[in-house]
Amino acid sequence: MRFGMALPGPNVAAVDCLPLDVLPLILEHLTDRRDLHTCAQLSKAFHNAATPLLYRTLDVRVTMYTGMQRAIVLHPSTTILQRPEYAKYVRHVRENGAVGFHRPDLMDDCRKALKMCVNLEGFTWSDDSAEGTDEGDFMRYLDILQTLPLRELVIQTFYGLSDSVWAKLQDFSGLTKVSIWCMEGKPRILQGWSEKLGASLTHLELGVSSLSRAPHPLYFLSHLPRLRALRLKGAPSAAILEILTFLPQLETLDTEYFGAALTRYDDVPAANLRHLTVRTSSVHIQGFQQLWPWIRRLTPRPSLESFTLNAFSTQGEALVPRSFILDMAATHKDTLKRFKADSTQMTLKDIECMCTVFPNLESLSCTTMWSPESAPYEEAVQKANKLRELRLNLHDWRPTHVRLAGLNNANIEVAVRNMMLREGAALRLVGIGSIVYRGQWIYKKAEDGSDKVEFEITSNVIKDVWD
Template sequence: MALAADFLPLDVLPLILENLHRRDLHTCAQLSKAFHHAATPLLYRTLDVRVTTDKRFRKSVVVHPSTTILRKPEYAKYVRHVHENGAVGYHRPDLMDGCRKALRLCVNLQGFTWSYDSADGTDEADFLGYLEILKVLPLRELVIRTFCGLSDDAWDRLQDFTGLTKVSIWCMEGKPRILQGWSEKLGASLTHLELGVSSLSRAHPLYLLSHLPNLRVLRLKGAPSAAILEILTFLPRLATLDTEYFGAVALSRYDDVPVANLRDLTVRTSSVHIQGFQQLWPWIRRLTPRESLESFTLNAFSTQGEALIPRSFLLDMAQTHRNTLKHFTADTTQLTLADIECLCTVFPKLETLSCSTIWSPDMVLYENAVRKANNLREWRMNLNNWLPSHARVDQSQNTAIGSAIRRMMEREGSVLRVIGMGSVVYRGVWAYKTAEDKVEFEITSNVIQDNWD
């Protein structure tokens, strides 16, 4: 391996190693000086605390990276992100002084994440202590995930942080904090915002978000559906939206056309009504009135049975996004094989498709569904009525499925290389056969979830 490092440019080596898992990086760091020099900054780029339970002694075990940083402070310059957990102060208060000292050494820190699931707010003092240290570091991203809400004192101190590009706040309880008094200070820099706070539906976020014209990514949990339509009318740079749909948007007083051209849209919703999602489809169309959408994800659950995506919705979306849509994900809603064929036809740029459909032993139907999808690379299906729990695929059916998978992948013009059918994922690759001295197309299959156990 040392010889490989001699011939490989050192500036290229980190680009290769960053694709490895952490365990493999540890191995690389011990191979040679060159690999150690390239792997060490990647190993210490993100520091996570681990809180586990020792079942033998029935106690919590805390493993904190601060001990390593204090022992080797020269590694602190590589740290870009720190994930802290309030459970450290609860289980190991003796570590807190070292945690704060280690954080002060991370002079190149860009992101900080604080998480704690306690409902009593006992972690407040620890969190405030970290905020005092973060004020003098070049922080750009701040993520807060707690069960209880933020106190007035904590909120006042957060407003001292300016120049942030990402803010993410998720709280189960407490006041519906929506950047009150803070949005004006973040307007020039903030591009990524996530808000999932209690009672958000009772607090109108429009005025506060209007101070953030540079937002590119927005994720909201609990915001009124009508408010989403209004938000998109004053966020011209917004490209990614992840939100919920609660219905009743037909009564919205706002009829302006959104100025945002969304590229990625994720909608989460559920229904307990027999009518299902009748208003959902025109609402989605209103969010994306112009050609722009590249990725669409729908997570829809219904207590009245399997939710269906209307064919008319697919055709309406194609009128606008025919030449842009590349990724379509609807794992919890059902599409017939005829609908899938329609989808692959009206969206010729489609590259990935993940959906729920009915299992059929006639594999020709699956082949016909994607015969016009010349850009489709990955197709995953949640199969309803997929083989009873007591049955297994017999050999003849296995052969038929394998033959159909091969025909779909080897069809002229096809780039399809991943097909998931229920719990089985088939992958096609070109492999070199040393013995025959030739390249052959191989298809392998793996069970990702055994439904029969």
Template sequence: MKADKVVPASNPRKIPIDILPLILEHLVDRRDLRVCAQLHSTFHVAATPILYRTLDSRVMKTRLGRSVVCHPASTLLKKPEYAKYVRHVRETGERRRAIGFSKPELLHDCQQALKLCTNIAGFSWSDESPDATHNDEVLLAFLNILKGTKLRQLTIRTYLGLGEGVWEKLQEFRGLTKVSLWVMEGPPRVLQGWSEHLGPTLTHLELGRTAGVPASILVSVFSHLKHLRSLRLKGAQTSAIPELLRILPHLETLDTEFRDFGSGVAHYPIQPVARLRELTVRTSSMDVQGPQMLWSWIRQLLPFPSLESFTLNAYSTQDEAPLPRRFLLDMANMHKTTLKHFNVSPSLLMLEDVECLCTIFPALETLSCSIAYCREASQLEAAIAKGRNLRELRLHTSWVPSRYGTEQTTIPFKLENARNLMLRDESRIRVIGVGRELYTVCQQ
């Protein structure tokens, strides 16, 4: 009997160094990257830049319940040669009783480490504690250091409002491509006095607090941001959105709110020029009929056959808000060949509506909605039979009245039914979620 042929172990020195980073980037756990960096000098060269690409501080609990801040500043100060790999830094302020930046020596180390990161492209600051006392002081210290870098992305999430000193410092920044401001208190900051300088480069913008800002001010600010491609607004007046789409010709992604509940909003005589590819609308309703003018308002934002992804978060205090069939048909008249993703999870659809969607949108790849009154799995199979390009299906169960109050309906769907849908002729479905159950194809 001949012995099996012994395959010699691969020599790490012979592995192409340009291939290893492409492989190691798929590791999502930093602990795995640390192991790779310690395996061999070849792996160390490939893994270290990935390991230090994004640095963040974390507040962890000890066994005794005390809060401890884990921060990479100490490592960078010991090995400053690693700082050249840093592209994104995430800092946090003090959180309740966490020691955080209340220790002067820790703040000093963080500042010195940040000065070493000369290739930094993005910075994120988060301080959501309502009892922070020196939020502006710490943030301003970081901004003074970042002012001398080639920063491109800036994110600030804070509970307290931004003081005048911080706001004045922010307005000195130029060349930013992405800005995200989420402030819970204080005056809303909508880039007044700053948008003129950001206009030539800014492409992505998120403003988490615009409630109460007049539409005229929003239009004035955004008139300088002609290169915006992605925009997320929270609290903006509904009447301002069509006008913003008229002055932002390159906008492709919009995440906004519909806030004129039951006020009989008239049709806005404004013709948008932006060709949106992704639209997310967030709203709430006091009745199951939904806001009266929501559907016509959404259609007005999409006058061109360009939409690829539509997400609607419409919450009701009574039950899931139904989606009008007329709205689906009107959307199909304009976006029949382009729409690929349809996510209306809180909205209620009947099986007939699901069948309609799979029929009128032949390119549909993902569908997520609430559904009720499905008695047999065969009914669901028949409803999506025409979804030839469907790859992901998520059906959330509905809450219906009963003599015991309200109870959640159960869709009769099992593993065998999921297997039949995935293995049927020409099926491309690889993810099926029904209620709390999720079925996926395992890669072997």
């Protein structure tokens, strides 16, 4: 039964008998707010369970239609002021600087509603205006946030932050997550703020001007020894190794690679990374030669569980070297579970190698050259007993309808079924080009009325990554 569907009267009474602490755990898996809204109207028990989830995150919508002089602004403050009892459920608020520009008359109500969110944990401020954030509006929000139990602060602006706003931010302490993304403006890298956040900060994201134009972009990180997750945009590649030497608790790193760079730091990283994402690009394929040893230096001990690589070259698709796969397996054979390299090519033999040398691999996604319908897809995963998801993006110049005509046939479906039903296999999702196959065991009625179990595979066409 889909949770969004209405229940018959007798069933509603039965649902009301469920323990109240169970319903929220079930309903929180609903991703569509419309389903939660429907659940809130089913019964008193469902209303009590769904309402806190509906108001957990408040998000403003600003829509500009062609030909209109002023945008349409839908702000949750209207509902909070009408139903103040819902304010206690709010945990995160996302505000947009465009509200003050298009509807300045709403600003007082926005601030009144924010004050009522006494259990607020996170606040996001977004402003893509090239003129810069309205300092007065943002400062008034910051004044209110200082009175609330804020733990997470996310700031996304185009132009940057003024000196007065930055000085105000340094009054905040006890934050566990800080995220600052500024396209332009002065570089802001927690100067004078990191010392106050060192005892609490575990998640940090800094982008563009925060690092690229700063004279000493890494000094402040030495004050943040409790960091567990770090995302950097614009940091020098050579500096990443230094960062890992004084962040012993770091588990998640998302960074960029700008090419080989000399570094005086040869120390082994203190961090044991569990999740690593590397983003890079090059004007020629040879630019990736130093990438592979650099990645291995970031993870010298068995620890890595997931690895994501976004590598683009203007001179063709980069290939993942077989030597890199084998070297990674020598260290992370028993730990690696997820490998994603959608923008990098791997042959079917490389995929077979991955599935062989990483016995605990659960998810694999990469790009491979188009192969005819008789391609040995089954052989590539025959040793992957823990693999649950396989996605093969097909690099092919032919139009989508031609690729679909070559793939949507009985031979591919037979290969997918054989991969999923192979003895010992856990595979339940296979994506080949533009088609995604999902398999599951279902109950059906036999002709004699008895129950039987069948393995059913459904397929859906999705947008091809090369279109």
